[in-house]
Amino acid sequence: MSRLADRETRFSEYEIRLCQRVSRKLGHSAEQVEALVTDLDGRHARLFAELRAGGTRLDLESLVREIDELASMRVLGLPTELLARIQGGAERTNLEILIREVDRQIAVQALCLPVELFDDCPSDLIDAWCTHGAACTPDELLAMPRAVRLTLLAALCAVRRRETADMLVAVLIGLVHQLHARIEARFEQSLPQDPWLERERHALLPKLLGAALDRPDEPVRSVLYPLVSEKTMRELVKDAATREAMHVRRKRAVLRSTYSSPYQQVLALLLTALEFRCTDPACWPVMAALGELVDDCMVCWGKGRYYDAGQSLPVDGVVPESWRPAVFDAEGRIERVPYGLCVLLSLRDMLSRRRVHIAGAGRWGRPPETREPEPVGATPTYHGLRPVRGDVIDWPSGADE
Incomplete structure (x- = not known):
């Protein structure tokens, strides 16, 4: 009891008033928040344990590599369980960490904390309440005044939600940036070309443009055909149309293959x-x-x-x-x-x-x-x-x- 009494004396009269104000703002969400320490065996108890533990560091580069490996397994038609067996001796993967963080974030959002709950509270004080709440056991929190207990739990939820949201946004932006960079790099790769047509195109274009500019009022047949036969010009036009169609098909294939199903799901x-x-x-x-x-x-x-x-x-x-x-x-x-x-x-x-x-x-x-x-x-x-x-x-x- 001395430990609890010592913790209660840390709260100034100003903090007590803030705690009472926060508890009133919680409204109907107070029951959900309090269930974190009263529901000893249910999902709220598990959520409280995860909130106390805090988040886990996630490496974006490793996450991208894991998603690519999963996509490769699907392309090859291999069961995704094989990848788990191959990595059997490894620690928890970044993909597993991400899924766990997402589940926890959704669970915290389901508590429906009011948006303006801590608007009139200093940010340093909110962080201190979070640290205090994470250090307490359920029994210690239950022994505190209800307003203090609710405030510590709400601060713990709000801070963890803030930390996780910032991390998830960073992952979202990082993955989209990675996909964009890959697509642009693949778009820039040149298509296979016919050497003869490529040489003809580069050699004839200056001649055709020069003749058209020098004699703009004369018929095309009398100006251009002496330089290039009609057959050659038709071949060049056909080649340009074919290359354009190939380029469009290739772009569409690049988009589909890069933004694959595993990336869509993540x-x-x-x-x-x-x-x-x-x-x-x-x-x-x-x-x-x-x-x-x-x-x-x-x-x-x-x-x-x-x-x-x-x-x-x-x-x-x-x-x-x-x-x-x-x-x-x-x-x-x-x-x-x-x-x-x-x-x-x-x-x-x-x-x-x-x-x-x-x-x-x-x-x-x-x-x-x-x-x-x-x-x-x-x-x-x-x-x-x-x-x-x-x-x-x-x-x-x-x-x-």
Whole structure:
């Protein structure tokens, strides 16, 4: 009891008042938070043990290598259990660590802590409460006043959620950046070429351009055909069309093979564990497209290889110009997998520029307000038919309610 009494004396009158305020803010979430120490054998007890232990360091380079190995096993048609047996003597893999961190993050989000819970508390004090709560056993916490107990547990959850969210965003951005770099490198690899046609093209192009510029008003037959036969020109045109078709097919194959199923699953897992927010109307189309990448229950634009015709998918600012031939087919339909990668690239850029932030995160959390406050009684700005008053648009919708 002396240990508990010593800990209770550490709380100043100011902290006690803050704890009482925090416990009142918890509202209906208080029962969920308190279950971390009262539910001794259930999922809340396991979550409390994980929160006390803290996060595990994850190496991005090793994670990429593990995903590549998993993709190779699937391409070869080998059972993925073989990879686990090959690595039987290894420590816990980074992929396992990532899955565990995602599961813990989702469990903490399910506690539904209010967003503004610690808005009026100093950050150093919140970290101290987290450290204090992690050092206590369930019995020690139960012996404390309820307001203090709830505050320590809520701080432990909030800090762990912040740490994990920052780590998951870093992994998300790192994986998308890795995929983008690979795709661009493969795009730059030259296609096989016919040596004769290549020499002819380089030799004839200056002659044809010079003749056209010198005699612009004369017929093509009298200006160009004396330099190049009609047959040769048709062969060059046919070769150019063939090469363009090959280039498009190759780009599409590169996108599909690079953004493989294992990467799609890992990135969807990360998106599921993060709560995206934005106040920039220009980001809303990308936010809407995120639902297509996560779960079938959120898909509203069809489930086939191509998106249903007539869907108003955002393209400008999402699909790079150089990628569009690989994203659109000959009929103008948008292929789902390449488009999903384009959405992730746009999301990466928006996160990096702080146009999109993550609820509950630290480094990637909501940036400080820099806009001038609107005058009292000012008419709100309208974009299209929707009024915008600086409210936060959240995804998934209503996650904090």
